[in-house]
Amino acid sequence: MAENAIHPELTEGLPPTRELDLESLKALSHPLRVQIVNALSIYGPATASGLAERFGESSGATSYHLRQLERHGFIQEVEGKGTGRERWWERVPGALNIGSSAGKETPAGRSAAHLIFREFRETADRLLVDFTERGPELLPPEWTDASEVTTANARLTLEQLQAFVQAVNSAINTYVIPFRGQQVEGMKAIQIHFNAFPVLDAETAPSPSKSTGDRA
Numbered sequence: 001m002a003e004n005a006i007h008p009e010l011t012e013g014l015p016p017t018r019e020l021d022l023e024s025l026k027a028l029s030h031p032l033r034v035q036i037v038n039a040l041s042i043y044g045p046a047t048a049s050g051l052a053e054r055f056g057e058s059s060g061a062t063s064y065h066l067r068q069l070e071r072h073g074f075i076q077e078v079e080g081k082g083t084g085r086e087r088w089w090e091r092v093p094g095a096l097n098i099g100s101s102a103g104k105e106t107p108a109g110r111s112a113a114h115l116i117f118r119e120f121r122e123t124a125d126r127l128l129v130d131f132t133e134r135g136p137e138l139l140p141p142e143w144t145d146a147s148e149v150t151t152a153n154a155r156l157t158l159e160q161l162q163a164f165v166q167a168v169n170s171a172i173n174t175y176v177i178p179f180r181g182q183q184v185e186g187m188k189a190i191q192i193h194f195n196a197f198p199v200l201d202a203e204t205a206p207s208p209s210k211s212t213g214d215r216a
Contacts, residue, residue, distance in 0.1 A: 015094030034119035
């Protein structure tokens with residue numbers, strides 16, 4: 001996680017982003033493990049039996065994957081909660097960088113990162129569809145009014161895209177990261193999505209130094 005240049009005190013003491021190495025990527029790259037990490041991030045601490053009910057799996061399966069996630073430092077047991085037979089688990093604080101160099105440099109890393117991204121994306125898409133379809137019926141109007149689902153299209157240079165992403169990350173560091181773990185009356189779990197990427201099947205603008213007459 002980058003420091004907040006405007007309000008550095010808001011990110012002081014918060015855990016840094018974890019750059020996943022190849023071993024960590026391979027350890028996380030199982031659909032149920034990604035779903036477990038995602039669920040603990042979204043809904044908070046849970047038990048193996050609670051996760052099994054959520055995902056339609058056996059508690060033996062979720063217990064096994066929880067142990068593997070703990071072994072590789074993705075989750076930890078909640079101190080002072082639960083028993084030896086019914087342990088509660090939570091995400092280890094800190095963001096995960098799935099697109100680290102380890103996820104780009106080898107076929108195994110790229111394959112693992114692709115699976116992890118796909119599982120996170122499928123969950124995010126499902127939650128967004130659920131909000132747009134059922135939110136107006138289930139939420140008070142003030143919550144739907146405060147929410148935003150926006151798509152914006154632009155034509156940016158590489159430098160402009162980098163500046164935009166940096167500005168958005170600064171806003172996230174200011175208004176999101178400091179409140180990840182809060183437990184206050186009236187709060188709800190909130191999903192925030194930000195997408196900014198080149199459209200691969202759209203043409204790249206020609207260099208200003210070239211005119212159409214220069215083309216072969």
